[in-house]
Amino acid sequence: MDHPRITIIGAGNLATRLAVALYEHGFCISRIYSRTADSAKTLAAMVDTDYTTEIPHIGTDSDIYIFSVKDDALPGILKQLPPLKGLLVHTGGSIPMDIFAPYSDSYGVFYPLQTFSKTRKIDFAETPVCIEASGEKELKQLAALAESISRHVLPVNSDRRKYIHLAAVFTCNFVNRMYDIGAEILQQQQLPFDLLQPLIDETAAKIHSLSPFEAQTGPAVRYDRSVTEKQSALLNDESLKTIYELMSKNIHQRHLSNR
Amino acid sequence: MDHPRITIIGAGNLATRLAVALYEHGFCISRIYSRTADSAKTLAAMVDTDYTTEIPHIGTDSDIYIFSVKDDALPGILKQLPPLKGLLVHTGGSIPMDIFAPYSDSYGVFYPLQTFSKTRKIDFAETPVCIEASGEKELKQLAALAESISRHVLPVNSDRRKYIHLAAVFTCNFVNRMYDIGAEILQQQQLPFDLLQPLIDETAAKIHSLSPFEAQTGPAVRYDRSVTEKQSALLNDESLKTIYELMSKNIHQRHLSNR
Numbered sequence: 001m002d003h004p005r006i007t008i009i010g011a012g013n014l015a016t017r018l019a020v021a022l023y024e025h026g027f028c029i030s031r032i033y034s035r036t037a038d039s040a041k042t043l044a045a046m047v048d049t050d051y052t053t054e055i056p057h058i059g060t061d062s063d064i065y066i067f068s069v070k071d072d073a074l075p076g077i078l079k080q081l082p083p084l085k086g087l088l089v090h091t092g093g094s095i096p097m098d099i100f101a102p103y104s105d106s107y108g109v110f111y112p113l114q115t116f117s118k119t120r121k122i123d124f125a126e127t128p129v130c131i132e133a134s135g136e137k138e139l140k141q142l143a144a145l146a147e148s149i150s151r152h153v154l155p156v157n158s159d160r161r162k163y164i165h166l167a168a169v170f171t172c173n174f175v176n177r178m179y180d181i182g183a184e185i186l187q188q189q190q191l192p193f194d195l196l197q198p199l200i201d202e203t204a205a206k207i208h209s210l211s212p213f214e215a216q217t218g219p220a221v222r223y224d225r226s227v228t229e230k231q232s233a234l235l236n237d238e239s240l241k242t243i244y245e246l247m248s249k250n251i252h253q254r255h256l257s258n259r
Numbered sequence: 260m261d262h263p264r265i266t267i268i269g270a271g272n273l274a275t276r277l278a279v280a281l282y283e284h285g286f287c288i289s290r291i292y293s294r295t296a297d298s299a300k301t302l303a304a305m306v307d308t309d310y311t312t313e314i315p316h317i318g319t320d321s322d323i324y325i326f327s328v329k330d331d332a333l334p335g336i337l338k339q340l341p342p343l344k345g346l347l348v349h350t351g352g353s354i355p356m357d358i359f360a361p362y363s364d365s366y367g368v369f370y371p372l373q374t375f376s377k378t379r380k381i382d383f384a385e386t387p388v389c390i391e392a393s394g395e396k397e398l399k400q401l402a403a404l405a406e407s408i409s410r411h412v413l414p415v416n417s418d419r420r421k422y423i424h425l426a427a428v429f430t431c432n433f434v435n436r437m438y439d440i441g442a443e444i445l446q447q448q449q450l451p452f453d454l455l456q457p458l459i460d461e462t463a464a465k466i467h468s469l470s471p472f473e474a475q476t477g478p479a480v481r482y483d484r485s486v487t488e489k490q491s492a493l494l495n496d497e498s499l500k501t502i503y504e505l506m507s508k509n510i511h512q513r514h515l516s517n518r
Contacts, residue, residue: 113455207456215376230353
C-alpha cells in the first residue's frame, strides 16, 4: 500500500499544511471535514477533493483518517463517527493515543513538532514527526506515511509526547509572544519591528553552537539591577510588568544556582 | 581620521566581539581595560595590544574610548578617569548619554542591537548600531566608526534607545530562557534538545513574512483549556508553572482583544 487514501478531519493550520504536504507527495486525499464550510471548501480545493461539514458524511473508504482538530473538540467528533475500518490517527501533542480505543482497534498518533500557519509553507522533510500506534502493523503503516514526507520520524509514547509538546509551547508559542511584545514596544515608539530581526535571528542561530544555558545574556543574568529596575518601570501594562519581573528573577536564579 | 585609535574599557561579551570586529577592520586598539586580569589579557592578545586592570593607567592618547561594562560599574569607573581629550562612548542600551557630561564635552553612545557571546563571531555588517552624540562633530565621528563595521547605523536618542533595549530583552534574553526551559523539560525526559531545533528555527523564520501577532499559534491562542490545564499540571517547578500560566493568559487576552 504505497499510497493509502487519506481523510483529513480538520482544516486549521496543521490540517492545512499536512493535507497539502501529503497531496504534494502523491497521496490521495479522499475528503476534508471541517465544521466551518468555508475552511473545508478552501482546503478541499487546495488538495483537489470533496468536503463535508457533517461527521457522519466523512465517508468510510479511506485507509487512514487523520484528526487534526482542537483537543477539546475531538471527543465530540469521535462520538459521531460512522464505523471505520481504516487507521485512526490524531496530530495532538497532549492527547493520549487511547482516546481512540472505544472506537477502533487500529489507531495511532502522528505529531509533527512544528508551528503551522495556513499561509506559510513548511519544509516537512526537516520536521520531526513523533509517531505512536496501537500495534506493530499500525506502527509500520504510520512510519511509512511519516517517512514519505519527513526525514526525522521517531516513535514516542503518549507520556513523553506530552513533555515534548510542553517544551514546544515554551520554545515556540511563548517565544513568539515575546517577539510580539517586542513589536508592541517598538510600535509605541514608532520604530519598525525590522530593527529586531538580526537580534532575533542570531538568538535562534546561536543555540546551534551553544546550549541555551551558555547562550544566556542580558541584564538579568548579569544581575544588573540598575537596568532591570529601570526597565520594569518603563512598562505600563501590568501583565507585561509581571512577566518582565518573573522572567528576570527566573533567569537570575537559574544562573545563580548553576554557576 | 580614517582609523582612530581606540581604547576598550571592558572585556565582557560585547567588549570582546566589538574589539575584535574593530581590529579586523583595521582599527588600532590602544589598550584593553578590565578589572579582571585574565579577561583583559585574553582580549588584549586577540587584538594585539596591551592591557591594564587600573583605570588611571588606561592611557590618554586614544581618539575614542569605548566603555562596555556592566551599567552598575560605569559611574565608579568614570570617577577614576584620567583627563581625556578623545570621544567617550558607552555601549549600553539603558544608560543615558549624559552620564559623561561631568567628565567631558565630547561623548556619545554606540549601542549595537545584538546578543554577544565571547566564543561566537557576529556578523557586525548586519547588526543595527544605534548612535547618539553630544554634538554634530561627534555624531559624524561616531557614524564613521559605526558605518565602517555595520550597514545599519541609525541615530537614536537616549529615551527611545531605552525602549529598544527593553524590546531586545523580551525578544532575545527572555526568548533564550524559553529555549533553556524547553531544554530542561526535554533533558528530564532524556530527550535531545536537537528535537526542538527545526521548531525554533521556523518560529524565528516565520516572522520575516508574518507579523508576530499573525504568527501566534498554540493552545493559549486557541484557548484550548484542556491542553493548558494539563500542561500546567506537568510543571513541578513553581516559578515555571507561574510563567506558564501568565504567558498563556497573556496570549489569550492579547488575541481576545484584537480579534
